[in-house]
Amino acid sequence: MKQLCTILMMLGLNVVVNAQKKTTIHLWPDTVPDESAAKHAAVVTPDTSNNIVRLTDVTDPILEVFPASSKNRNGKAVVICPGGGYAILAINHEGYEVAEWLNKLGYTAFVLQYRVPKKESGALQDAQRAMRIVRSRAAEWKLDPDKIGMLGFSAGGSLTARASTRYNEPTYTPVDKADSASAKPNFSVLIYPAYLDKGPGNSLTPELLVDAQTPPAFLFATADDPYANSALVMAAALRNAKVNVEQHLYPKGGHGYGLRTNNAAGATWPLLLEKWLVSIGY
Template sequence: MKQIVVLLMMLGVNTAITAQQRKIHLWPAAVPGETAAKQTAKVTADGSNNVTRLTDVTDPILEVFPAEASNSNGAGIIICPGGGYSILAINLEGYEIAAWLNKLGYTAFVLQYRVPKKEAGALQDAQRAIRLVRSMASEWKLEPGKIGMMGFSAGGSLTARASTQYNVHTYTPIDKADSLSARPAFSALIYPAYLDKGENRALTPELTLSSETPSMFLFATADDFYGNSALVMAGALRAAKVPVELHFYAKGGHGYGLRNGNPAGEAWPSLMEKWLKTVVK
């Protein structure tokens, strides 16, 4: 917690907000499908590029960053950091994104979903997170119908999966929250990965789209190894007549978050900010 406060102070976030930050354990008892004992996520030895990487997540949590009451717009966004489903780039694609969203008036929820290599568990965690936030919306003065999700890289994959499989029952309900919808009101995929695993790099088969799929914002670059994922997803959404906004830049690579010094990292936040105003009303 102390590290989080220091980080947010460096980012210029009001410490009165961080004082309200809290953790919500997604699963109060047993974690479905998890065989390892619950424990606090481990920070890896690799801190390169000023990125804090978490692994061995067996007790998934949401870290809550409420918007200031005077600035809140009544909407919440669950953030799914990336990391190849092996680690979570928790500051680059989690806390730093939460600080940015807070400034725009959104209450942010950073999701520590299960890693490494627990894709099925990660989807369970994402569905449970959406339902829990929706069930507790009044606590943060949010509207239950304005709970969205965004993700980066593998977190973009998870966001896409949650946005297209919200009617798939991935775990046995454990409380009243699980009677609520797991469908995000809107979704944003920033340099998403793993969405083109179909034949001839077509859409990944598990991503089944319909007219009820939430509106999406996508951002990627041509020099990103995973760049095709955004193109394929945008095309599939268009074919399904789902509102979609795609931005595809020439350069930027992968894994830049919103840090200065990268043209893509400097571009997508303002584009997404404008898009959010069209879907959050």
């Protein structure tokens, strides 16, 4: 954590103070399921291009808690899944910066460091466990346990979609009382999601079990994003299942812009998402 905060400070990012004060929750108190490597802090890669801090080699998954201020707290929460191709986590760009924005709207934010690299099964276990921990401890953060959503970018969008459609699947042996809570997000937000079109002919990825019980979803992508088809096929599946879904396909912006306003797409989706959350009561 000390190394991470130092890098954030070197990059001049204003989330450093929050990053230093936040609470850290280790998802797995003892053995991490299906993990052979020893627990240790995530490794910060030397690549800080575009002012992005990239983490890898996550063997001890954690939730970093960013409580909303008592002045504007709305009793709702969002678990944030940064992207990075299931290889790294763009932890500040698609994690801390988003948490800071959500805090301003009154949401308590939880940034998830899920297992990477290339540990997709472990990542789903981490996402399910994270949702259960947040829901089981909702009173601690003055949250409504029925108003906890998940937001993901790129591979984090893939993970969010998987968590939102496979929440009833037992992927690990229960650890404690927290695992009696539901792993189902109350809503999902997929921002330039990837890997959702791995079915035949670029159709919906077979593991995504979309049905009428899938939570409401907001999707945003751009037409010039090479992964844009993921959002299109997921939105179509949700619509066909009669799920509350809102999709936006912006003309330009590419991929990986987060909410940084030097990209028009990055400046647009937060405004649209805020309106959608109000419209569905979250």
